[in-house]
Amino acid sequence: MNKLxxxxxxxxxxxxxxxxxxxxxxxxMEVLIPYQMANIIDVGIQGQNIxxxxxxxxxxxxxAMLALLFGALAGKFAAEAGAGYAKNLRHDIFYKIQSFSFKNIDHFSAPSLVTRMTTDITNVQMAYMFSVRMLARAPIMIVLSMIMTFTINAxxxxxxxxxxxVLGFALIFIAKKAHKYFIKVFDEYDVLNNDVQENVNAARVVKAYVRGDYENQKFQKISKKVFDLFTKAEKIVAFNNPVMMFVMYSVILTIVLIGGQAIVLGGMDAGQMTSVLVYAMQILMSLMIVSFVFVMIMIAEASTDRIxxxxxxxxxxxxxxxxxxxVKNGDIDFENVxxxxxxxxxKLSLKNVNLHIKSGQMIGIFGGTGSSKTTLVQLIPRLYDVTEGSVKVGDTDVREYDLEALRDQVAMVLQKNVLFTGSIYDNIRWGDENASDEEVQRVCRLAQADGFIQDFPYGYDTTIVEGGNNVSGGQKQRLCIARALLKKPKILILDxxxxxxxxxxxALIRQAFREEIPDTTKIIISQRVSSIEDADQIIILDNGEINGIGTSEELLKTNQIYREVYESQVKGRSEDE
Structure with missing residues (x-):
């Protein structure tokens, strides 16, 4: 196990x-029992002393009763120690993950972190629980049984x-050979969990495209790889038991041979022979226990490295x-970012970006797929740090802020909307856990969500299932906007x-923004011209660079990218009408 x-x-x-x-x-108690049993045979029975x-x-x-009591208490405390240790490990890892930036999370991947908090911690828990009980038992049992055996027959x-x-050397050899496979198998568990998570989340797409057979084959391939790695590791570990049994029976046979001769020649009593055999079994069983725990520690060692x-x-x-x-206000400045x-x-996703946004403005961000629109806004709440230059909010570099204080004032509705299991009230209150029912309902009206919520049988107490799969895409977006509004931020970003x-x-949502939160800086990323047409400024991004800045009227005159998209979408709307 590791000190950390x-x-x-x-x-x-x-x-x-x-x-x-x-x-x-x-x-x-267990060591004294064979000794007293020998006395019963050699003194009591042979001497006919009832x-x-x-x-x-x-x-x-x-x-025997004391041994039972001590054993039960040892099991109780070992179980509490193992379960408590695992609880604290999960707590420490989870809290550590909360401090990670997106870059840290990307380094591990979400399924890998889940595996480490479940399978890996379970492995460590079991190894620790058996270690504090069995590894304390085995050495003491071996030493005391050896001492008692020496007093009877050296x-x-x-x-x-x-x-x-001999057994110690065999265990070390097996451990070194098997360890590398256990490391690999848990890495493959990450891949397996990722595949399962992806398949479950995309179940509707899988069924819509009738790709069930393909997904089954992909899963079977990964599962087979896990099976092969585990098989290789277990084949090596499997040598442990035959080696132990061979040594154990060899020792017992030799004891019977030596002890039998000693009894015949008069150097040893039958009761002493019985107790020596019991001590031999205690020693050899202790070695078996050490071997069993050693295998668990081998597996746990791979998990320990990952944790x-x-x-x-x-x-x-x-x-x-x-x-x-x-955060003083909602001013935003990008300086040579x-x-x-x-x-x-x-490779640079953003190149030499310079922007100056005044508090309370409504800003539209427009550009083709891959033009780094999302990347740009993620720098404002410091989800990522700039590579060069600086981003300022309220005239202060975002790197100078306390992260919690900054993000409390920058509400961001991400491109991928996420709702959590719980009522609509619970989900909206992510923006402010102390908000009253009236405040929740007010922001839902601003986000144009109140109407469809009232149509639900249980209204705001309606339960949102995992991932928000019982509401439509548009409903989910409006709930997420309401959640962001409840924070009463100085900057609101809609990606x-x-x-x-x-x-x-x-249009109603944007109208509510202008009327109800005029002092909040509003940044709207959209592929739809109508969503940003009335913005105070529209920023055109192309390949990570600013291609143009201005109002819709100004960009129609000066920016080809905006003009082409505008004309195609306006023409499309006219034809539909």
Whole structure:
């Protein structure tokens, strides 16, 4: 296990210490039982001393009851320690992910992070739980049983000194061979989970295009790869059991041979022989337990490396000391901004962008697919950091702000709208968890969502299923706009967020923006000219560069890209009419 991960034990240190303590007490009882059994045979039965047999028998019952009690307590504390450790690990990873920028998340991928928080943590939990119990039990059992065996017959005890190193070498050899396959298999689990998640999310598309067979074949191919890797690893680990059994039976046969000769020659009693065999079984079973836990640790070690990667990942964006916590207004300035997703040496998505937007303006952003419209607006709430230049909000570089303070004042309705499982009230209150029902309903009216919500049987208490699949695309967009409005931001960004609503509703939403939030800077990305036609300024992007800035009238005279799209869409509208 890793020191970094051990920090997550925290309040479960007590259980982690008590578990091995009770295991040791349990082992003491189990080691004393064979010794007393030998006394019953050699002293009580052979000496025909019934009172001695009863006395020692009662002591054995008491020892057995104590061993049971100590074992139960050890199991209880080990289970609490393992489950608590896993709970804290999940907490630490989840909180770490919350601090990640988009770039950090892209580095791992969402399915990979899910696998690390589920399968990998379960592996670590099981290994830890068995470690605090079994790894404390096995060494103590081996040492005490060895001591008791030495007191009875030193020749037999020497056998264990030979067998233990042999088994230790075999375990280390197996571990080194299997570890690399366990690492690979969990990486393939990420691919498998990604395929399952993608298929479930796109179930409607799969069925619409009758691609079920193709998806089955793709899944089968990935699943077969996981199977092959696990098979290779398990084939190596499988050698562990035959080696253990071979050594165990070899030792027992040798003990019987040596002990039998000692009894015949008078150097050992039958009861002592019985107790030595019990001690031999205890030692060899302890080695089997060590072997079992060792295999679990091998698997957990691969998971530990993957969990450690997440915990050691340095968030790309971090607050500076004395970060600015107040956004003065909605002014936005881009000064010589260039940006690449791959860093300084990567291909630039934005090139030398200069923009000056005044607080309260409505800005339209227009351009073809791949012109970096979304990339541009993602720099405003600092979802990514600029590669060159600076982005300022309220006359302050966004890198100087406290991230939470900045993002509280920049509400963004993303291109891919997301709703969460829960009521409509719950979803809208993501914008402000303390908002009253009246405030929620007000922003829904501004977003032109109140009408269809009232038509639902349960109104605002209607449950949104996972992903918002029980509402239409246009309804989902309007709910997301209402959620953003509830934040009462200084800057509102709509990234193609009205594409699924009709032009009349779109116009009503923009009218509400002008009348109800005049001091909020409004940035609207759209492929539809009618959505940005009345903007104070329209920014034309082409291949990551600003191709033109102006009002709709000005751009019709000066910008070819805007004029061509405008004419094609206006002509299309005229023909439809």
């Amino acid at each position: 991960l051990f920090k997550s034990i925290r309040e479960y240190k007590k259980q982690s210490i008590l578990a091995p303590i009770f295991v040791i007490l349990e082992v003491f 009172s001695y047999v009863i006395q020692i028998g009662l002591e054995l019952v008491a020892m 020749d037999i005890a020497v056998l264990f000194l030979i067998a233990i190193p 450690k990667e997440v915990l050691q990942e340095v968030p790309e964006m971090q607050n500076k000391e004395n970060a600015v916590t107040e 260039s940006f690449s997703y791959a860093g300084k040496d990567g 193609d967020s009205t594409s699924a609503v009709d032009t009349k509703t779109d």
